[in-house]
Amino acid sequence: MTVTAAQGFEASGIAIGLKDSGGKDLALVVNRGPRYASAAVFTSNRAQANPILWSKQVVDDGTVNAIVLNSGGANCFTGPEGFQTTHATAEAVASALEVSAGDVLVCSTGLIGVQLDRDKLLPGVATAAAALSTDGGADAAEAILTTDSHAKTAVVEGDGWVIGGMAKGAGMLAPGLATMLVVLTTDADLASDQLDRALRAATRVSFDRLDSDGCMSTNDQVTLLASGASGVSPDADSFTAAVREICLDLARQLQGDAEGASHDITIEVLGAVSEDDAVEVGRSVARNNLFKAAVFGNDPNWGRVLAAIGTTQAVFDPYAVDVSMNGVRVCHAGAPDAPREDVDLTGRAVSVVIDLKEGTESATILTNDLTHDYVHENSAYSS
Amino acid sequence: MTVTAAQGFEASGIAIGLKDSGGKDLALVVNRGPRYASAAVFTSNRAQANPILWSKQVVDDGTVNAIVLNSGGANCFTGPEGFQTTHATAEAVASALEVSAGDVLVCSTGLIGVQLDRDKLLPGVATAAAALSTDGGADAAEAILTTDSHAKTAVVEGDGWVIGGMAKGAGMLAPGLATMLVVLTTDADLASDQLDRALRAATRVSFDRLDSDGCMSTNDQVTLLASGASGVSPDADSFTAAVREICLDLARQLQGDAEGASHDITIEVLGAVSEDDAVEVGRSVARNNLFKAAVFGNDPNWGRVLAAIGTTQAVFDPYAVDVSMNGVRVCHAGAPDAPREDVDLTGRAVSVVIDLKEGTESATILTNDLTHDYVHENSAYSS
Structure with a gap:
């Protein structure tokens, strides 16, 4: 169920030819409300990919309608053309969902220094939007994988509310706040500043403590989206504890699938x-x-x-x-x-x-x- | 010729059974004067082996008569018993050469956390002293090797004076001032403070810039001994340049023999x-x-x-x-x-x-x- 375990979220994951393998490589997660609260933490690597530069601006006001993620290319060190690709991707999502591009997060993962193929990506976004469903979480979790051997997902249940999540990451796993792509969704009814405090407290003792190979990525992002659809507003302590639990669960899954590891x-x-x-x-x-x-x-x-x-x-x-x-x-x-x-x-x-x-x-x-x-x-x- | 290229030095290298391979594992280098000036730089790792703790005290007054080096064991994290072994080794050298133990440097290299066999080491020192000769440099260079595939030696000639040197090191090559065992000898007629300035200037841009695997050793030491036997006192610039040249030469040799490297x-x-x-x-x-x-x-x-x-x-x-x-x-x-x-x-x-x-x-x-x-x-x- 992953990112669609919580009420108020739809997702999809499809193949658009960015990966040589032909596997799923584009994921879309949409918050259907009634709230559109969000928080995110980003890599502390000073060399940051275009989607990181974009997403930092988007999340700044705490309102996010959707997050689009591609594997098959990091869109990092790709110059102005690469940033325009990120921007165009957000615009394509905005157009398909009838929201503002300024409320669409973008994540990319794959090889650094190679342009993404816009002719595949932009029509792909429309296809992904058409495929959205309340049980699309598993497809989305598959579409964000690179060298991972399997999808990483988790669900934690609160008292009348739920947090679901998906993660990818098998190499370049080292701290820098976030250290991989992670999307968490919840139907708890919380404001973005409440999400932000819980997310930072949780990542500090989970993803930040995972250091598989000492190599910090340029593209990492951990995002938490809240729909408020449960109508329940948990207290800060129990919500933070639940976010920490799901982050630790996903961190352990990333460790267990680290590239080439035997211990x-x-x-x-x-x-x-x-x-x-x-x-x-x-x-x-x-x-x-x-x-x-x-x-x-x-x-x-x-x-x-x-x-x-x-x-x-x-x-x-x-x-x-x-x-x-x-x-x-x-x-x-x-x-x-x-x-x-x-x-x-x-x-x-x-x-x-x-x-x-x-x-x-x-x-x-x-x-x-x-x-x-x-x-x-x-x-x-x-x- | 290595450490016996300069006038005033004798050396030996023998097998005393510390290495499982049965190869040479004890080296002795002696300064026959007329000067006994010296300088040394040590690992900046805060976990320092017993011979490092000993040698720092010895070199402090700038006078050194001899340096004894063993492979087959690092004598690091071996407690008070290990420090006593280092002290006893210096005493054995002092006794054989009729000098003060406080003027004998000790270096060890090999596995951390294992006691050296004193019953082999102390009689071995007497044997090594008996084997000293003015062409013993090659044997000494061989006796300090561990996982190295071959001996590293170099000679740089000045105007009426010479610097010779030997080095070992194939793993744990990372900066910390010194990053391996190196002994340099010269017959230039210089005081210990002049040697110290030249050695620090040279290692800063040579051994300190070698970072093979990011792992800093507990036992590294670069030592420069001067006998003054040439009667020539070079100016600081030309002597420093020569020390830098021999350090860079030996650093390149260490890089070229780093464990498992193909580039x-x-x-x-x-x-x-x-x-x-x-x-x-x-x-x-x-x-x-x-x-x-x-x-x-x-x-x-x-x-x-x-x-x-x-x-x-x-x-x-x-x-x-x-x-x-x-x-x-x-x-x-x-x-x-x-x-x-x-x-x-x-x-x-x-x-x-x-x-x-x-x-x-x-x-x-x-x-x-x-x-x-x-x-x-x-x-x-x-x-």
């Missing part, structure tokens, strides 16, 4: 002086290629964990730190503890717990291992 | 507002796994270059930047320029030139591609 690694940093310190330490380990390759080889090489921590500015004493892997404490106070042989890393899930012994703050970072398949998928063809 | 990538950043900006931009590209994997696949994926630049704090406009690869300008003003097909990346050497169009400063970063062999070498066994 899903959860890095939990404890005993930090601040949450920022905990995040910096977790991220430094998540981005250490030697550590990631060791996990691929089922090798509990904790020395690489400590070498990574040493590159941070976090408060810590290298000779106080404990490190456990899959429940076995292999390093105590910066020296060898249990034998490496006691650690079994053959399963897909790997837990690394780092206790800095300096304070009470903590954070969890999600990442993947560095594998032959990652190198293959990112070298054998452009993406 | 040596030179990233030249032009048009920056500051040298720091240029270095930050070059390093962000050098650490981008997607870009590195693309080069492995001979794919001129310049979108990944721009996506990496976008993660920096450098002054730049994404829609002003030019990018050339192997002489072909594939991106002009942030938009596609010459076709990707015009770029031939099949050779080992790859040149990436990034013009930020903001100023007149520049910097060059050396890196490697991300390959199946890199993943294999760092996952199939501990190192």
Whole structure:
């Protein structure tokens, strides 16, 4: 059901020939009201794609009628011609739905530096609009995929209201607020500033903590649309908790389908002086290629964990730190503890717990291992 | 000739059983004077190995009689027992050479988190001292290798004086002042503060600009020893230039032998507002796994270059930047320029030139591609 689980939304997903595979590559999600509230977070990469530049302006007033998303091309670093393509796409949606182009978000994903084919895209929008339905969520979730092996969707139910969502992303997964394309829809009756607070609180501890390969995309966007169709206005805490739950669910799905990965690694940093310190330490380990390759080889090489921590500015004493892997404490106070042989890393899930012994703050970072398949998928063809 | 090219130095390299392979694993380099001047730079990783903690104290007064180096174990995160091993090693050298242990540098390289075998190491030092000779440089250069495929040595001749050097390093090559074990010897007649200035100036633009895999070691050290045996005191400029030349030569040799690499990538950043900006931009590209994997696949994926630049704090406009690869300008003003097909990346050497169009400063970063062999070498066994 994904983005059509909540009342007030219609969606479609169709193939218009942007992808070489011939698969679905254009998705449209429309809010039928009565409210048209929205919030979005965008990549913090300073090199931003044309649809990001466009969508930032659109979401600014908190009113959004529709979001159109294409795979098969990122429309990034495509110059003025590329921006005109984004603008024309929004105009085509506006024309088909009889709304303002200034209330239509646009997202693109695929190869950077290649123009989108406007002759396919603009007629495609009309076809997608004609295909809109209240059970089109699954088609939409399929149409936004690139190197993903399967669609990522989730639904969380509140008390009389629902949040549904879809996500794509398998490479370039690294934080920058949003780190992939995500569309969340809800029939809760909330204003855009309420959506914005809930979305920022949720992404800060979910998508922002997913760092699969350290590479930040130019096109990422997480959007939350509210129709108000349930007539229920949940309180801020319960709504934020639900948004966080669906974001964490989708983040875990993205981690589990990361390009070429054979392990899903959860890095939990404890005993930090601040949450920022905990995040910096977790991220430094998540981005250490030697550590990631060791996990691929089922090798509990904790020395690489400590070498990574040493590159941070976090408060810590290298000779106080404990490190456990899959429940076995292999390093105590910066020296060898249990034998490496006691650690079994053959399963897909790997837990690394780092206790800095300096304070009470903590954070969890999600990442993947560095594998032959990652190198293959990112070298054998452009993406 | 390496470290014995300069007058006043003797060296040896022997096998004492620290390496599983049975190869040479203990090197000793001795300064026979008449001067005993020295300078060193150390890893900036905050997790530092026991020999680093020791050597920083030793070099502090500028007087060094000898440096002993072992492969087969990093002696890092080995607790008080590990520090005592480093201390005992320096004492053994001091005893054999009749000098003070406080004037003996110690370096170790190999796996982190494993104790060195003192019963092999301490008798080994006596054997290495007995084997010292004025043509022992080649043996010493061999004894410090770990995953390196061959020894790295260089000699630069001044006007009446010489600098010789040896280096090891094939993984964990990333900046932190020093990024590997390097020993340079000279018979120039200079004081330790003169050596220090020349060494810091040279490493800043050589080893500090080598970033093979973004992983900073815990054990890196670059040491310069001067015997004064030539009786010649070169001026600061010509000596610094010679140190820079030998450092760049050895840095290129390390790049060319980096674990699993199939391309040596030179990233030249032009048009920056500051040298720091240029270095930050070059390093962000050098650490981008997607870009590195693309080069492995001979794919001129310049979108990944721009996506990496976008993660920096450098002054730049994404829609002003030019990018050339192997002489072909594939991106002009942030938009596609010459076709990707015009770029031939099949050779080992790859040149990436990034013009930020903001100023007149520049910097060059050396890196490697991300390959199946890199993943294999760092996952199939501990190192």
